[in-house]
Amino acid sequence: MEDHNVETLILKTEISGLIMPNPTMLASGILGSSASMLREVANSGAGAVVTKSVGLKPSSGYPNPTLIQVDCGLLNAVGLPNPGIHKFTDEIKDLIDLKIPLIVSVFGFSPEEYAEAAEVACDAGAKAVELNLSCPHVKGTGSEIGQDPKMVKRVIKIVKGSVNRPVFVKLTPNTARIDLLAEAAASAGADAITAINTVRAMAIDIETFMPILANKFGGLSGAAIKPIAVRCIYEIYRVVDIPIIGCGGIRTWMDAVEFMLAGASAVQIGSAIALEGLSIFKSICNGLYAYLEKKGFRSVREIVGLAHKK
Amino acid sequence: MSVWHIKNNLLRIVRILRVKPENPHVKTLTFKDDLCSSANPGQFIMVWIPGVDEIPLSISMVHPDGLASVTVAEVGEATKALNSMRVNDPIGVRGPFGNQFEVYGKRALIVGGGTGMAPLLMLIGRMLKEDVKAVVIEGAETVNKIVFLEELTDLSRMHSDSIKVFFTTEDGSYGVKGLATNLAEEILSEEKFDVVYACGPEGMIRKVYEIAEQYSVDMQASLERYMRCAIGICGSCVIGRYRVCRDGPVFSKAQMREMGNYLGKIRYNERGERVQI
Numbered sequence: 001m002e003d004h005n006v007e008t009l010i011l012k013t014e015i016s017g018l019i020m021p022n023p024t025m026l027a028s029g030i031l032g033s034s035a036s037m038l039r040e041v042a043n044s045g046a047g048a049v050v051t052k053s054v055g056l057k058p059s060s061g062y063p064n065p066t067l068i069q070v071d072c073g074l075l076n077a078v079g080l081p082n083p084g085i086h087k088f089t090d091e092i093k094d095l096i097d098l099k100i101p102l103i104v105s106v107f108g109f110s111p112e113e114y115a116e117a118a119e120v121a122c123d124a125g126a127k128a129v130e131l132n133l134s135c136p137h138v139k140g141t142g143s144e145i146g147q148d149p150k151m152v153k154r155v156i157k158i159v160k161g162s163v164n165r166p167v168f169v170k171l172t173p174n175t176a177r178i179d180l181l182a183e184a185a186a187s188a189g190a191d192a193i194t195a196i197n198t199v200r201a202m203a204i205d206i207e208t209f210m211p212i213l214a215n216k217f218g219g220l221s222g223a224a225i226k227p228i229a230v231r232c233i234y235e236i237y238r239v240v241d242i243p244i245i246g247c248g249g250i251r252t253w254m255d256a257v258e259f260m261l262a263g264a265s266a267v268q269i270g271s272a273i274a275l276e277g278l279s280i281f282k283s284i285c286n287g288l289y290a291y292l293e294k295k296g297f298r299s300v301r302e303i304v305g306l307a308h309k310k
Numbered sequence: 311m312s313v314w315h316i317k318n319n320l321l322r323i324v325r326i327l328r329v330k331p332e333n334p335h336v337k338t339l340t341f342k343d344d345l346c347s348s349a350n351p352g353q354f355i356m357v358w359i360p361g362v363d364e365i366p367l368s369i370s371m372v373h374p375d376g377l378a379s380v381t382v383a384e385v386g387e388a389t390k391a392l393n394s395m396r397v398n399d400p401i402g403v404r405g406p407f408g409n410q411f412e413v414y415g416k417r418a419l420i421v422g423g424g425t426g427m428a429p430l431l432m433l434i435g436r437m438l439k440e441d442v443k444a445v446v447i448e449g450a451e452t453v454n455k456i457v458f459l460e461e462l463t464d465l466s467r468m469h470s471d472s473i474k475v476f477f478t479t480e481d482g483s484y485g486v487k488g489l490a491t492n493l494a495e496e497i498l499s500e501e502k503f504d505v506v507y508a509c510g511p512e513g514m515i516r517k518v519y520e521i522a523e524q525y526s527v528d529m530q531a532s533l534e535r536y537m538r539c540a541i542g543i544c545g546s547c548v549i550g551r552y553r554v555c556r557d558g559p560v561f562s563k564a565q566m567r568e569m570g571n572y573l574g575k576i577r578y579n580e581r582g583e584r585v586q587i
Contacts, residue, residue, distance in 0.1 A: 031545040031553075033582040040551040052545065058581045064356075064364035067539040068321055069404075072314045078538060081546075083583040090584065207323040207400055208360045223314040251314075274316050274541040277556075 007289045011300050013047060013266055015243045016166035016191035018101040018127055020047035020266065022285045023300055024256070027247050027270035028053055028105035028130060028170065029078070035094035042100050044278035045285060049098075050268065051091070053105040053132040054121070055141070056113050058084040063214045070203050073222025073249070074271050077137040077215035080107060085117045089124035096125050103168065107132040109140045111155040115162040122163045129163065131155060134172035134197030136219045143172040143197070149184035156188035166191035168245065171236075173228055174200045179235045186240040194245040194268065195236055196229045222271040223249045230262050237263025237305050251275065253287025260300070261307040316541050318345050321358065321402045326395055327377065332457050336425060337393045338370060338381045343403055346378035350410035351433040352532050352560040355380070356540045358402030359395070363388035366537045366555075368509075369406060370428035371435075381457065383425040407540050408559045411530055413440050415504025419527075420446045421494045421518050423510025427457045429532050429559075430509050434462075438469060445497060446475045449490025449514065453483035491517040498525045505529065512587055516574025519566050529563040533573075536580050548578060 011022040025048040031037045032052040041049050061081030068075050082088065085106065095102050104121035106129050108114035118129040133146025133155065145151045152169070159167050169185045171178055173196040182193055198219025203212050211217075229248025236244055246264030250256055251272035259267050269280055276283065288300065297303060328340040346355055349369040357380060358364040365388045370381040384390045395401065411433045418437065422430045427448055437444050446466075450456045456477055466475040477485030478493050486493055491514055494506070498521060508518040509532040522529035535547035535554045542556030549572045552558060552565065566573050579585050 030543050031548075033545045034548050034578060036550045037545050037548045037553070052582070058583065060580045063362075064538060065358055065402075066364075067541075067544065069316055069319045076539075078544065081581050083581050087583055205321070205323060205360070205402070210360055212321065212358070212402070214363075271543065274319075274539070274543045275314070277542070 010292055010298065011285055011289055013300060015245065015266055016128065018048065018166060020101060022047040023260070023266040023288075024281045024284050025245065025266055025268045026050055027268035028132065030270040030273060032105070033082070033091070035091040038091070038095060038102070039098065041278060042098055045281035046100065047266065048101040048103060050103045050105050050130055052082065053080055053107045053135065054082040054085045054088045054117060055080065055107045055109075056085055056117055058082065058087065065212055065214055068203060068212050070220070071224070073220050073224035074274070075201055075203050075213065075218045075220050076198070077213045077218035079215060080135060080138050080141070085120045089120060092121065092124040092126060101127040103128045103130050105130045105132050105170070107135065107141045111151075111158040114155050115158045118159045118167070119162045122165045126165065128166040128168055128191070129159070130168040130170050130194055131159060132170055134170050136172060136174055136198055136200040137215055137217050143174050143200075146172050146181065147175050149180050152181055152184045153188040156185055156190050160189045168192045168194050170194040170197055172197050173225070173232055178232045179239045182236040182240050186242050190242060192243040192245055193236060193240065194247055195232045196225070196248045199225050199228060221249065223251065225249050226255060230258055233259060233262040233264050234307065237308060251280070253284045253291060256284050256288055257291055257303065260303050261305070263305040263308065265301070265304050318406055319404050319541055321404050323400050323402050326397055326399050326401060329395070329397060332381060333454050335455065336381060336383045336457050338379050339392070339395070340373070340377055340379040341401065341403070342376050343378055344376045346403060346406060347372045347376045349378065349406035351436045352410040352429045353406035353408050354559055355403050355405030355407065356537075357392065359388055359391045360400065360402065362391040364402070365389065366534070366540065368429040368532065370431050372432065381425055381428040405540065407555055409557075411436075411507055411532070411560050413437055413442055415442065417443045417503050419494065419497060419503045419506045420444055421449070421490050421506065421508045421510070421514070422447070423449045423490060423514045424455065425457055426510025426532070430507060431458055431461065433507060434465065434473065438472060441472075443472050444474070445503075446473060447478060447490045447493050447497075448475070449478045449510070451480045453479055456484060490514065491521065494518060495521045498527065503527055507531070512574045519563065519573065522563055523567070529566070530560050531566065532559045533561055534559065535577060546578070546580070549573070
């Protein structure tokens with residue numbers, strides 16, 4: 001039962017062959033560890049959902065505190081808890097009838113592990129995979145691999161050789177040159193780039209003199225990192241032709257528009273769900289639609305990268 | 311644009327002001343925090359034990375002058391560390407979070423197990439204020455695992471028109487011998503109540519839920535899951551399509567019906583694996 005009204009046509013988004021009813025997506029790491037919750041997010045109006053990152057082996061992640069609030073954002077070090085990709089296929093299979101694309105985020109401690117996790121995810125029914133090359137707080141994976149353009153290339157090449165679904169790559173802002181990481185990703189055959197993951201950060205309690213997160217270091221998200229994300233997307237858009245999915249501090253439709261003007265074809269929502277609840281997907285879509293109509297655009301595609309043309 | 315601020319979520323460091331042993335395994339810790347002191351029955355807070363862990367706990371009592379209490383059973387490393395803390399030791403608190411028990415009707419049945427009595431104790435206080443009568447059943451394995459024995463006995467003496475309290479122990483060492491759920495079923499088969507409230511081990515809650523369905527009486531229960539963020543984004547505490555931290559911790563009978571086997575039988579553990587309860 002497809003809806004063919006004007007809003008649907010204007011907001012319809014395609015990323016590497018994946019058709020989304022709108023450009024809002026659930027960001028990885030948020031609510032994405034169970035089929036029932038991913039379905040709830042889909043029912044709330046997201047255009048696509050990305051699961052929490054899953055690796056080959058089960059892990060409990062870090063002890064609490066794993067998430068604390070700081071000025072203008074959240075600081076987290078959850079530590080990639082996951083049931084292992086083989087068990088996680090139960091959740092993926094439960095979502096086989098999902099009306100929007102299910103993207104499974106995977107990580108590994110070697111290029112081969114990324115490939116194996118991606119393959120199992122796709123075999124179970126993932127419509128695409130997003131490679132977590134950017135988690136800033138787990139040793140031996142994420143940004144430790146993703147900060148090196150050569151490693152980024154290697155991981156993508158091996159994954160692309162193992163799966164026949166689109167491969168998205170989530171990049172880290174914890175680097176001096178995110179454009180080089182993006183170029184490496186595109187040249188290795190990545191189908192889209194997600195930018196950005198959290199910014200490596202820390203908070204210390206002045207009463208107990210202790211870093212608050214159990215892992216001491218964590219990743220900063222929320223409004224605090226939004227201008228960093230916009231700059232990263234702008235830089236990436238200049239050097240690659242593949243679609244960019246913007247992420248980092250998006251809370252309102254104005255934020256979404258700003259990300260798209262910088263070059264994002266879609267946007268991921270995460271921390272702001274803590275503020276706005278799951279209705280955030282619909283409210284961003286409503287605002288975005290009204291903006292596009294008022295400005296005379298016929299498709300959301302028309303504003304992607306517009307800030308570069310002036 | 312409003313400020314980037316999640317309600318009650320900023321971490322506050324407070325000092326423990328009082329430590330009261332409730333039984334050999336359970337202590338009530340009191341501290342000063344205005345936000346916690348304004349909590350409603352059923353709401354919970356996250357308590358940071360510096361260097362050890364951060365855990366969700368129900369508020370068990372609020373007092374004048376901004377004081378609040380949590381009642382803690384030693385079940386693991388974190389609760390053991392918390393219960394070995396002394397007066398003036400620092401803990402971190404954020405919250406209160408979540409919804410609350412809704413008080414309505416004229417007469418309620420309250421069924422609690424162990425430290426599940428914590429939010430129910432606050433609920434009883436609220437019911438007294440709103441002039442709702444209550445029959446309270448607290449179940450424990452044995453006499454020295456009963457929580458709030460003194461408080462509940464005093465309350466039922468002081469408000470004998472409003473509150474009736476029963477204790478059940480599995481070994482018969484105090485009160486009625488047997489399970490709280492058996493007594494609950496007996497009472498429900500003979501008397502009419504507007505609502506049943508429950509908190510405790512989930513097996514007990516599921517049994518109370520089944521009894522409530524059988525006798526067609528309304529019900530609310532406070533549920534518990536492994537928790538991380540407490541603000542509705544990490545997905546650790548999901549039950550079906552609900553987040554315990556944000557949509558709960560108090561759930562209605564209709565919501566529990568919807569949970570199916572996720573009530574009392576299956577949960578997600580800290581790795582995100584589906585495991586038997």
